[in-house]
Amino acid sequence: IATVEPSKGKPPVTEHSVVNLDHGDPTLYVEFWRGTGDRATIVIPGWQTMSYFSDLVGFCWFVEPTFEREVRRLHRLVGNAVVDGYHLLVGTGSTQLFQAALYALSPAQDGSPMSVVSPAPYYSSYPSVTNFLNSALYRWDGDANFFGGDTCIELVCSPNNPDGAIRKPVIKSESRKTIHDFAYYWPQYTPITEAGDHDIMLFTVSKCTGHAGTRLGWALVKDVEVAQKMVKFMELNTIGVSKDSQLRAAKIIKVVCDGYELSPPSEANRLFHFGQRKMKERWSRLRATVAASDIFSLPNEISGYCNFVKENVTSNPPFAWLRCHKDGVEDFEGFLREHKILTRGGPKFGVDEKVVRVSMLDTDEAFNMFMNRVASLK
Amino acid sequence: IATVEPSKGKPPVTEHSVVNLDHGDPTLYVEFWRGTGDRATIVIPGWQTMSYFSDLVGFCWFVEPTFEREVRRLHRLVGNAVVDGYHLLVGTGSTQLFQAALYALSPAQDGSPMSVVSPAPYYSSYPSVTNFLNSALYRWDGDANFFGGDTCIELVCSPNNPDGAIRKPVIKSESRKTIHDFAYYWPQYTPITEAGDHDIMLFTVSKCTGHAGTRLGWALVKDVEVAQKMVKFMELNTIGVSKDSQLRAAKIIKVVCDGYELSPPSEANRLFHFGQRKMKERWSRLRATVAASDIFSLPNEISGYCNFVKENVTSNPPFAWLRCHKDGVEDFEGFLREHKILTRGGPKFGVDEKVVRVSMLDTDEAFNMFMNRVASLK
The missing domain is CATH 3.40.640.10 (Type I PLP-dependent aspartate aminotransferase-like (Major domain))
Incomplete structure (x- = not known):
């Protein structure tokens, strides 16, 4: 049985293309799921799941x-x-x-x-x-x-x-x-x-x-x-x-x-560990770049003891809440758009326009391009 | 790769159970799709369809x-x-x-x-x-x-x-x-x-x-x-x-x-012909039962030339709009419920309560049980 024709999603990022980090499109995780091979594949025969009803004896009839x-x-x-x-x-x-x-x-x-x-x-x-x-x-x-x-x-x-x-x-x-x-x-x-x-x-x-x-x-x-x-x-x-x-x-x-619960403790089996490593790597790079710049700032790092991984960890938020201190830049979203980086500006979140939200969840290609472009801004 | 665990849907109909024909649950079609074997099976790998976006160049970004x-x-x-x-x-x-x-x-x-x-x-x-x-x-x-x-x-x-x-x-x-x-x-x-x-x-x-x-x-x-x-x-x-x-x-x-377009013209390949035959059989039986009763009536049969099948056909509506003329029955939905048949009464459709909507799209077992019970009502 043939698998589905791949859904296109967003076009790949190239050196001259716009990097779209407006939405929190979580394509960072594709790499992990490619690594799971067939284990996460779903097969649904044509005659399955036809009824409206999932469970007439459960609390909610449409929950599987x-x-x-x-x-x-x-x-x-x-x-x-x-x-x-x-x-x-x-x-x-x-x-x-x-x-x-x-x-x-x-x-x-x-x-x-x-x-x-x-x-x-x-x-x-x-x-x-x-x-x-x-x-x-x-x-x-x-x-x-x-x-x-x-x-x-x-x-x-x-x-x-x-x-x-x-x-x-x-x-x-x-x-x-x-x-x-x-x-x-x-x-x-x-x-x-x-x-x-x-x-x-x-x-x-x-x-x-x-x-x-x-x-x-x-x-x-x-x-x-x-x-x-x-x-x-x-x-x-x-x-x-x-x-x-x-x-x-x-x-x-x-x-x-x-x-x-059932597999050897390798990162290929452990989604949250994969995600934590990827996010931590990205945040380290972004914080280093921001620290080296004179014009940007980020919220302070938060850390705490995580009951799940059983150690102290720093948080790696899904979005960077990036502020611009450059003179003359009033509309930071617009400024970044001129540099082919799409983000979401502060006013949509009820605050000023010198701050933007940047997705940290996109592909490596998109994140790398974003980092290169941000690092070049003075 | 294992296929999904079957979704339960509605419980099977038995001689003493309630027949639920309130909703238009289209389980009539399960038989056709079982007959298509693997041809209609879908296989989706774990890493597929992860992005929010389906098509950024089409009219609507979320249409596949x-x-x-x-x-x-x-x-x-x-x-x-x-x-x-x-x-x-x-x-x-x-x-x-x-x-x-x-x-x-x-x-x-x-x-x-x-x-x-x-x-x-x-x-x-x-x-x-x-x-x-x-x-x-x-x-x-x-x-x-x-x-x-x-x-x-x-x-x-x-x-x-x-x-x-x-x-x-x-x-x-x-x-x-x-x-x-x-x-x-x-x-x-x-x-x-x-x-x-x-x-x-x-x-x-x-x-x-x-x-x-x-x-x-x-x-x-x-x-x-x-x-x-x-x-x-x-x-x-x-x-x-x-x-x-x-x-x-x-x-x-x-x-x-x-x-x-691509298969031999057998009913196993032709959904609409399968559906038309099934619906026609059910309607023939229901109309015969109603004609033999003194207390029920249905809307008149409609027919016309169908450009698709290229012949005159009668319509086979998905619901029977069944009226009761029995003295003393004011709430027809309630009357049928006492006889373990769930339907939807006229007031929900903006009309009187001597008429109900009955799904014609359920399983053979449910339809047969419904026919037996209706035929016994005097």
């Missing part, structure tokens, strides 16, 4: 049981989230589950739209995804540090996109609800210091294993009524989630867990 | 080129829609594309929410999917036959879910926009009398090939700005669509087209 099993196994392996007592939902990426969570937590008790806030710099998609349908249930209310009310949903992204900071909620009110966006709470990016046990925790394979094109996320939800309302959102929005994606993600996650 | 190619080929084969000059978009089922279309066509020019209407009986999901986020862009405004305004989006489902009627728009105003829901405009259900050439046409693999669990639909869109706005919706709602689902659907549709 093998996917749920492997995800719970992964969290137990890594120790980044409590799974016992939690309901597991699947989504078309964590973006869809974010909207499901807003739907489940809204509106406020007085019937007015629920305020949705997050401290700046916040993930650039939060405002647009919250507001694009102009829902009367919820509305984006900006930087949580300047929020004057009590009742709200606070989005807690930790490590934070874009700047890698470790975050706790900043709103102290008792009527504040939270959604914890844990897309980057994996050992290759940050020390795993505790198992998250929050009300709603969102994860995605995109940033864990690198399979962004599979569009698969999951949520761990404590309260059964909130989880049921999120299921309702998923039914209305897309009548569940691709089974093919779930079965593929289950296989991928199984290979990750097997790599730690 | 092989999927687009096979879909256009399929429409040319069947003749049910014009594809030249149309933009093709993919969605997580046509339900998501329906919402993308509402977003793209709203709001009304005066800024008020766009009215969304369809003549009763209308698909039961239209009101809830339109209203669940309480959007200020659009709102469900009920039965199109009673709509008093001019500006609106009319949903034209043809053949119509639930009653199989062939439909044209009923609102005559020039400021009426349309979304054509063509989920069932395939030769197994209805004669293909013309190639649709409307502004927005929605299709889904669920009801064409039976792969509901793959959650894949597509839209053919004439106007480039409307298509771009639909792309924007897809970006915000789910950052594109599962590549795995797209590649699987591409393979499935390729096998359908190959079966007509």
Whole structure:
């Protein structure tokens, strides 16, 4: 049986091409998965997964049981989230589950739209995804540090996109609800210091294993009524989630867990160790280049004891939050674009335009080209 | 390489179990796909389809080129829609594309929410999917036959879910926009009398090939700005669509087209002929049973010349729209539920409760059990 014709993805980077580091396209991980050979290959016969239904006796009828099993196994392996007592939902990426969570937590008790806030710099998609349908249930209310009310949903992204900071909620009110966006709470990016046990925790394979094109996320939800309302959102929005994606993600996650639990401890078997090494190498190079420049700066390095690798490690955020101090450069995103580097500027994250977010997750070719070009800027 | 562990789907029907014909779960088609052996099997290596991006030079960055190619080929084969000059978009089922279309066509020019209407009986999901986020862009405004305004989006489902009627728009105003829901405009259900050439046409693999669990639909869109706005919706709602689902659907549709264009003309190769025979057999049995009863009735049979099979055929709708005339039965859905048959009652479609929608697309076992139970009702 022939394998699929390769999806093209982004065109390769060449000496004269634009380097696109605007999105966090996780193609860094392709190298690891090429190394797994057939072990992570999925085979789906034509007559499989045809029904709408995945599991009529489980909590959620559209969650594939093998996917749920492997995800719970992964969290137990890594120790980044409590799974016992939690309901597991699947989504078309964590973006869809974010909207499901807003739907489940809204509106406020007085019937007015629920305020949705997050401290700046916040993930650039939060405002647009919250507001694009102009829902009367919820509305984006900006930087949580300047929020004057009590009742709200606070989005807690930790490590934070874009700047890698470790975050706790900043709103102290008792009527504040939270959604914890844990897309980057994996050992290759940050020390795993505790198992998250929050009300709603969102994860995605995109940033864990690198399979962004599979569009698969999951949520761990404590309260059964909130989880049921999120299921309702998923039914209305897309009548569940691709089974093919779930079965593929289950296989991928199984290979990750097997790599730690059943295989010799080589990097070829250990995704997080591969990722940690790659990220650390890139961050060392970037920090050296920035230190040698007079015009750039980065957030300070964070380190801590990681319960997963059982040693002190420095964090290696998925994005570089790069600031420019060069006189005359007001629009840093525009300045880099002139030098054929696409990034995402501060204003999209609620801050000034002398800072940009740069993906650290792209191919070696793209990262090397980026480093060469940045090093040449004075 | 081991194939995936089978997804469970619905439990098998037994003599004493409930027969669930509430949803249009298209498991009728499993038999056909089992017969295709390995030809429709998909194999995806672990390192494939990892990027977010499918095609940065195409109209839509998240559409897989092989999927687009096979879909256009399929429409040319069947003749049910014009594809030249149309933009093709993919969605997580046509339900998501329906919402993308509402977003793209709203709001009304005066800024008020766009009215969304369809003549009763209308698909039961239209009101809830339109209203669940309480959007200020659009709102469900009920039965199109009673709509008093001019500006609106009319949903034209043809053949119509639930009653199989062939439909044209009923609102005559020039400021009426349309979304054509063509989920069932395939030769197994209805004669293909013309190639649709409307502004927005929605299709889904669920009801064409039976792969509901793959959650894949597509839209053919004439106007480039409307298509771009639909792309924007897809970006915000789910950052594109599962590549795995797209590649699987591409393979499935390729096998359908190959079966007509490259293979001997046996039913084992010809999906629509298989589907037409199965549906015709079921409808013959149901019509005979209803004719022999004193208490049931069905819509009249429709027939016409089908450009695809090149002969006169009767339509075989995906749902039976069954009416009960028995004295004392007010709630027909409830009456059938007492007899262990789950259906969907008229009020969900905007009409009275003496009529129900019954799926004709389930397994032989479920259909046979349904027939036995219906035949015993007096």
